[in-house]
Amino acid sequence: MKSDAIVLIVDDSPTNIKVVAECLKQHYRLKIASGGEQCLLLAKSTPQPDVILLDIEMPGMNGYDTCKALKKNHITENIPVIFVTGRQSDEDEEKGLSLGAVDYITKPIHPAIVLARTNTQIIIKQQRDALQKMALHDQLTGLYNRHYLLDIADKKLANCARHNYNLSVMMIDIDHFKEINDTHGHSIGDEVIKHVANILGSQSRAEDVVARFGGEEFVIILEQCDIDDALIKANKIRVAVAEGKPNDIEVTISIGVAHLDNKQSFEKLLKSSDIALYAAKNNGRNRVEKFSKQ
Secondary structure: OOOOOOEEEEEOHHHHHHHHHHHOOOEEEEEOOOOHHHHHHHHHHOOOOEEEEEEEOOOOOHHHHHHHHHOOOOOOOOOEEEEEEHHHHHHHHHHHHOOOOOOOEOOOHHHHHHHHHHHHHHHHHHHHHHHHHHHHEEEOOOEEHHHHHHHHHHHHHHHHHHHHOOOEEEEEEEOOHHHHHHOOOOOHHHHHHHHHHHHHOOOOOOOEEEEEEOOOOEEEEEEEOOOOHHHHHHHHHHHHHHHHHHHHHHOEOOOOOOOEEOOOOOHHHHHHHHHHHHHHHHHHOOEEEEEOOO
């Protein structure tokens, strides 16, 4: 069965592209680039290639320079590069590997070798991607976990400070969650958590960071979002959750919202949203409150 993995073949020779493509087309989805510049564009496009087969001798941007550029860009640095080239000296191979390539295949190529080495690198990349996803995502909900949230938060704040962007944070808690667990059992409690998580994900933008903070608590970082827009978004989420009724159970959430103030730390911003959440709980639950300084 054909894999969903994508192989990007980069060569200025249509004949060479055809030869390599014949080795792989029954097994993988293929993308083609005729030069280094086009390779860089396709490597950053969505979906990204899982491996790049790269010729060295190309006009303009050669394979070595292309590999350097790929490895310098954080978007493409982890895509495995295999050189497929007529250069057969040890020095050429050493140079290619020193630039970050994972393998080096010399021409004339042997189809079985091209397929086997490509397959090896795709398996390695898929395993690495799976491990990275496990490290950064919550197992139950699929949302980002607390570790990722705290790691990315400082970068988000630095980006906002550099470009003078707005940034808001929501702290969200499922109301009366202990009663749900006690009444319906922990498996149903898990379903409720997943239900809320799905709504948070579906109601958020691609640039938002949505994370399970722990237990029945969630945090959303909203970049380029002022307090008024954040409050509107929070109320839309609150209503969507209340209308959901997973397993015919009444589920509501309370939300605290805070806005980045000057060079505030994320720890302080999170504390502000937590204070606002406490106010929402104290004022009757199933409501949104914004943080205001006393």
